[in-house]
Amino acid sequence: MNSNEVMKQVEELVYNNDIEGFKKLMDSLEDVNLQDKYGWTPLHLAIRRGREEMVRYLVEEKGADINIQDTSGWTPLMEAIMDDFEEIVKYLVQKGADLSIANARGVTAPVLAQKFERTSMQKYLS
Template sequence: MQNINTLSDNIQNKVKNYNEKFEDIFELLEKVVYENDLELFGAIVNELEDINIQNKYGWTLLHVTIRRERTPMVELLLEKGADINKIDGVGWTPLMESIMDDVPSLCKLLVEKGADKSIANARGATAPMLAKKFERTNMYGYLN
């Protein structure tokens, strides 16, 4: 995984404001997402060697930004070419994450951008199956 020290001096100076030591660039980006710092997020994303980096659980930046309902960050990642169907450590796609976290606006966005509704997780469930199981009726229209 890319080292934080490879980021520009400008970004490294902004990161110092967090007064934290980050193990890796993904951990830094998670903090930036949680803080909802779109400007710093965009600056770091522009310098990433791999837009589809994953943490030890297999989460991508798309998974993390969806969990926090950060629509502008999700849109930026998709514009930069993030893999909309990248599977995490338990077989969940970003679309499945939007369903499980009950974020219909991001579910709709992902479907509109081409998310594959037919991918099954480790238990054999697809996104439409998860929506039905967890009664996400407000998402049925996007998934069928």
């Protein structure tokens, strides 16, 4: 199975919030930082749906790279800011997410939070 096929499975499990199926699939992978054609990883996908339990599992149990960038330079932290998941933002910052990484347009996570008026998140990003 190629990476895009695996990521399709990941996406379905995340969408359905199937935590047990998700863990089983992640346990079968050599690399949980696997990226699809857009550069999205399982962590990016879990964040896009606000799946906190999956995010914590990937970071704490599987060692997912919290600073990995997709093809547009977006990090998991940037995804969490854009999708307005404050608890995930707080968690990623506590786990050491790099606030200085810029996406392809030169925008960092703190600037993104300001741009999208995520005022409650800004306290974690300064």
